[in-house]
Amino acid sequence: MIKNKKILVVGAGGFIGGHLVKRLLENDNSIIASDIKPKEYWFQDFDNAENHYSMDMKEINNCRKIVKNIDYVFNMACNMGGMGFIENNKAECMQSVLINTNLLIACKEEGIKRYFFSSSACAYNKSKQQEVFIEGLKESDAYPADPEDGYGWEKLFSERMCRHFMEDYNIEVRIARYHNIYGPFGTYDGGREKAPAALCRKVIYAKENNENKIDVWGDGKQTRSFLFIDDCIEGTLRLFESDFSEPVNIGSDEQVSINQMIDLIEDISKIKKLKRDYQLDKPKGVRGRSSNNDLVKKVLNWSFKIKLKDGLKITYEWMNSEINKHGSNLSRFTKS
Numbered sequence: 001m002i003k004n005k006k007i008l009v010v011g012a013g014g015f016i017g018g019h020l021v022k023r024l025l026e027n028d029n030s031i032i033a034s035d036i037k038p039k040e041y042w043f044q045d046f047d048n049a050e051n052h053y054s055m056d057m058k059e060i061n062n063c064r065k066i067v068k069n070i071d072y073v074f075n076m077a078c079n080m081g082g083m084g085f086i087e088n089n090k091a092e093c094m095q096s097v098l099i100n101t102n103l104l105i106a107c108k109e110e111g112i113k114r115y116f117f118s119s120s121a122c123a124y125n126k127s128k129q130q131e132v133f134i135e136g137l138k139e140s141d142a143y144p145a146d147p148e149d150g151y152g153w154e155k156l157f158s159e160r161m162c163r164h165f166m167e168d169y170n171i172e173v174r175i176a177r178y179h180n181i182y183g184p185f186g187t188y189d190g191g192r193e194k195a196p197a198a199l200c201r202k203v204i205y206a207k208e209n210n211e212n213k214i215d216v217w218g219d220g221k222q223t224r225s226f227l228f229i230d231d232c233i234e235g236t237l238r239l240f241e242s243d244f245s246e247p248v249n250i251g252s253d254e255q256v257s258i259n260q261m262i263d264l265i266e267d268i269s270k271i272k273k274l275k276r277d278y279q280l281d282k283p284k285g286v287r288g289r290s291s292n293n294d295l296v297k298k299v300l301n302w303s304f305k306i307k308l309k310d311g312l313k314i315t316y317e318w319m320n321s322e323i324n325k326h327g328s329n330l331s332r333f334t335k336s
């Protein structure tokens with residue numbers, strides 16, 4: 001794994017960015033960490049990194065200021081959330097294109113050798129995700145282009161921007177298409193939370209308040225695959241060190257319905273079976289999605305390890321202790 005390098009992590013105050021910084025520090029790298037969020041909203045904040053709070057990388061001058069004497073850059077920054085956020089904030093999501101574009105320009109000016117872009121399964125063509133159980137999405141399924149509106153278009157466009165900076169200016173790029181990453185230090189309330197955290201939260205509240213039902217968006221039959229954060233970081237670092245510059249899935253191929261995921265969470269919480277109030281008017285996204293991991297196995301000789309039931313248990317226990325600490329106040333993980 002990368003050692004003794006000077007690395008810029010943009011979006012370091014966010015969920016994946018924070019875990020990445022932790023791991024890179026453990027490997028004796030020197031970290032410059034930046035995020036648009038003020039200090040109090042960083043999900044994780046390490047004293048042994050050089051932290052830049054409230055720094056907006058949509059401004060090219062901020063990019064130019066910070067991309068100096070750096071070996072590598074990880075762009076983990078974008079305005080994002082679960083379906084509840086991305087379906088209702090398309091213009092906001094698309095503006096993340098400025099972060100990637102300005103960072104790439106600054107990297108080109110400074111002669112940065114290698115650049116990582118965090119893309120998403122939302123880049124895949126929607127017509128391939130209309131059935132409940134689908135074959136896992138292969139990397140080639142992004143084209144012909146018809147990604148998720150707003151957020152997905154930004155990701156697909158920015159992937160291409162990376163590719164052309166590599167072709168024209170020799171910046172080595174690495175691009176991961178993440179599939180619904182979850183785990184401790186993720187957002188679990190406030191509107192940006194994804195399904196694993198939202199449903200753990202609902203079960204925790206039902207248990208604490210002796211309620212017998214929870215709200216579920218959609219009919220519960222829609223499917224996804226979810227990747228635990230430790231696998232995400234491992235896959236990211238392996239991809240970064242590989243010589244593969246095309247987009248690669250970093251995801252799990254353990255495809256479950258939302259109902260099956262709720263069954264797992266109920267087992268973990270040891271609550272009796274809850275009634276499910278299916279809310280068909282809430283944001284649902286695609287009908288079925290999973291990751292095909294043939295390419296990642298081939299180019300990285302690696303695939304995810306942590307089963308959903310094990311990752312959910314760790315996440316549930318972490319959330320339970322956070323909710324006990326914060327009570328009904330919104331957590332600090334709610335700010336963009």
Ligand code: GDD
Binds near residue numbers: 082196258
């Ligand atoms: N967020 C949320 N909250 N989703 C719920 C809930 C709930 O309480 N109940 C059921 N769901 C359903 C949603 O309706 C959707 O069909 C499914 O769970 C998954 O929702 P999310 O986890 O919010 O989003 P996603 O999987 O469609 O997309 C997420 O992952 C992508 C990468 O795979 C988003 O975070 C995207 O931004 C990301 O690119």
